[in-house]
Amino acid sequence: MKPELITPDTRCLSLEEAFRYSHGQSSATERSRVETHITTCDLCFESLAGARKMSNLQEARTRTEALHRSLRDSLQPQKKATRVLHWPALALSAAAAILIVFTGVFLANRHPNRDLAYENFEPFPNTVPITRGSASLLEDAMAYYELGEYEESAAKLESYMKNEPSDDRAKIYSAVCRIALKTPEKAIPVLTSFTPQNLFFQDSRWYLTLAYLATDQEEKANQIINSGVFGGTIYEGRIDRIKKRKNP
Numbered sequence: 001m002k003p004e005l006i007t008p009d010t011r012c013l014s015l016e017e018a019f020r021y022s023h024g025q026s027s028a029t030e031r032s033r034v035e036t037h038i039t040t041c042d043l044c045f046e047s048l049a050g051a052r053k054m055s056n057l058q059e060a061r062t063r064t065e066a067l068h069r070s071l072r073d074s075l076q077p078q079k080k081a082t083r084v085l086h087w088p089a090l091a092l093s094a095a096a097a098i099l100i101v102f103t104g105v106f107l108a109n110r111h112p113n114r115d116l117a118y119e120n121f122e123p124f125p126n127t128v129p130i131t132r133g134s135a136s137l138l139e140d141a142m143a144y145y146e147l148g149e150y151e152e153s154a155a156k157l158e159s160y161m162k163n164e165p166s167d168d169r170a171k172i173y174s175a176v177c178r179i180a181l182k183t184p185e186k187a188i189p190v191l192t193s194f195t196p197q198n199l200f201f202q203d204s205r206w207y208l209t210l211a212y213l214a215t216d217q218e219e220k221a222n223q224i225i226n227s228g229v230f231g232g233t234i235y236e237g238r239i240d241r242i243k244k245r246k247n248p
């Protein structure tokens with residue numbers, strides 16, 4: 001049985017949804033989802049104007065895929081330098097791709113903090129061992145996590161946390177899912193609940209820094225960055241990279 005989502009659907013629009021909506025082809029359900037979403041997401045709201053300029057969906061797919069390919073190629077060297085398991089969830093949202101391809105607007109200067117956060121975001125590696133045969137809800141959630149199915153994973157983690165509210169593993173992975181799903185504001189309450197005694201404390205500070213940047217709370221991000229909490233951790237290099245980007 002599928003667990004019920006405890007939060008409303010706030011996913012960003014897909015290329016298909018943006019196309020259908022801007023061409024008057026959405027179902028009533030889809031139309032209402034789109035209209036709810038764009039009240040809180042400037043990026044998707046603005047992308048609808050670009051989506052109106054798409055003459056057909058196939059062309060839109062081809063052009064946005066080409067954009068993703070060239071982005072991926074330009075980032076390849078960076079990937080080799082890190083010890084990442086997954087390709088960072090750095091793929092542009094459909095809205096961002098639509099804006100770049102169909103309106104020529106480049107986003108780098110529009111939301112510099114958000115861009116900086118997502119350039120440096122990569123999912124936390126899975127540390128939950130799989131015990132075959134007796135899959136728990138947590139293991140189930142982590143299987144989805146491994147596949148990059150963050151929506152499913154977050155839903156399972158959050159229902160697991162109803163019984164285990166102080167399980168640090170569930171907390172960190174659910175927060176990472178929320179950041180990956182481009183709803184970083186939902187990660188913040190979970191991440192701020194970590195204390196230095198908790199497992200993954202420094203990791204939680206790192207993801208909290210990203211979540212603050214992604215929600216444009218630069219002051220709070222800087223406080224963590226300057227607190228010295230990352231000294232001697234794997235995050236030191238990434239923090240230096242962020243500092244350099246902020247003050248070149």
Ligand SMILES: [Zn+2]
Pocket residue numbers: 011012013037041043044045095
């Ligand atoms: Zn959106």
